[in-house]
Amino acid sequence: MKILVCISHVPDTTSKINFTDNDTKFDANGVQFVINPYDEFSLTRAMWFKEKQGATVTVVNVGEASTEPTLRKALAIGADDAIRVNVNPTDGFLVAKELATIVKNGGYDVVLAGKESADYNGQMVPGMLASLVDFNFVNGCVGMEVDGTAVSATREIDGGEEKVSTSLPIVIAGQKGIVEEKDLRIPNMRGIMMARKKPLNVVESSGVTASTATQSFEKPAPKGAVKLVDNVDDLINLLHNEAKVI
Numbered sequence: 001m002k003i004l005v006c007i008s009h010v011p012d013t014t015s016k017i018n019f020t021d022n023d024t025k026f027d028a029n030g031v032q033f034v035i036n037p038y039d040e041f042s043l044t045r046a047m048w049f050k051e052k053q054g055a056t057v058t059v060v061n062v063g064e065a066s067t068e069p070t071l072r073k074a075l076a077i078g079a080d081d082a083i084r085v086n087v088n089p090t091d092g093f094l095v096a097k098e099l100a101t102i103v104k105n106g107g108y109d110v111v112l113a114g115k116e117s118a119d120y121n122g123q124m125v126p127g128m129l130a131s132l133v134d135f136n137f138v139n140g141c142v143g144m145e146v147d148g149t150a151v152s153a154t155r156e157i158d159g160g161e162e163k164v165s166t167s168l169p170i171v172i173a174g175q176k177g178i179v180e181e182k183d184l185r186i187p188n189m190r191g192i193m194m195a196r197k198k199p200l201n202v203v204e205s206s207g208v209t210a211s212t213a214t215q216s217f218e219k220p221a222p223k224g225a226v227k228l229v230d231n232v233d234d235l236i237n238l239l240h241n242e243a244k245v246i
Contacts, residue, residue: 001055001146001168003046004106006099006113006125007074008036009067013118019217026217028066035070038114042174044184045144046112047078053146056080058106062089062098068200075195076187082200091210092120096128101206103133108169115140115173126173136170142177 011017011031018027035043049055059074060083061067071082085098103111111130116123123139130137136151138144142161143154149168154161156177172178187195229235239246 001049001053001110002106002108003049003055003057003110003112004103004108005039005043005046005057005059005074005079006111006129007039007043007059007061007071008114008117008119009033009061009063009070010036010117010119017219019219023216023218024214033066033070035073036114036117036119038116038118038175040114040184041176041178042112042114042172043074043077043079044179045174046110047185048179049110049146050078050080055110058083058108060085060099060102062087062095064088071200072195073187075198075200076191077185078191079198081198084200084202085205086202087205087208090214091212092122092124093128093212094208094210096125096132097208098206099125099129100132102203103129103135110146110168111135111171113171113173115175123173126171130171133169133171136166136168137173138164138166138170139173141172141174144172144174144178 010033012034015031019025020027043059046057050057057079058081059071059079061071062085064086068084071084075082083102085102087098089095113126115126127137127139138153138155140156141153142156145152151166151168151170152163153166153172154163156175227238229238
């Protein structure tokens with residue numbers, strides 16, 4: 001079984017975010033980048049298939065050279081090889097089409113990705129990719145087993161979970177639950193040293209152009225001051241006369 005894991009290169013959620021050029025560009029100075037957390041859950045599940053079922057695991061990122069340390073971390077976790085598509089990922093459809101070329105040329109049985117990236121939260125790429133390559137698709141996946149070409153998956157839905165049966169080839173958009181946080185892997189020294197020798201192949205863009213462009217960014221408005229009250233009568237008065245919600 002050949003598995004491709006899509007890896008997004010995203011800012012650590014503890015990083016302070018700023019914008020430049022009249023709020024039209026993201027300022028990457030001083031920002032720590034990591035593997036997208038949803039992708040890391042999917043990568044960990046891929047490693048389980050590698051160890052239990054002898055799968056081969058390739059990781060892929062659509063991005064510029066600055067993303068290579070993130071791919072090297074994925075290799076240190078245990079992926080066999082990596083691919084970087086050398087293009088600035090400015091648009092979700094562009095990313096999906098570039099990934100589709102990799103999938104079609106690579107003969108993969110399973111494509112694992114996070115359900116969304118932690119920076120833009122678009123939840124677009126896995127579904128578009130599945131459509132472009134005509135693979136089966138399960139979104140919001142919190143459980144997955146493969147037996148031959150048969151796939152059983154569990155996906156999160158409003159108010160519960162849904163179990164589905166399908167078959168390979170498939171695109172899975174995973175999240176927490178496909179593995180648990182305690183199962184995530186931290187690269188050890190041996191893995192880091194081995195990652196330096198594993199192939200990281202850079203391929204050029206297939207010529208896709210972006211369909212959208214960012215006009216500007218805007219930070220959330222600062223939260224208002226908190227007013228503390230120590231008795232119910234004052235609280236009711238504020239809710240009635242100031243907040244006007246009762």
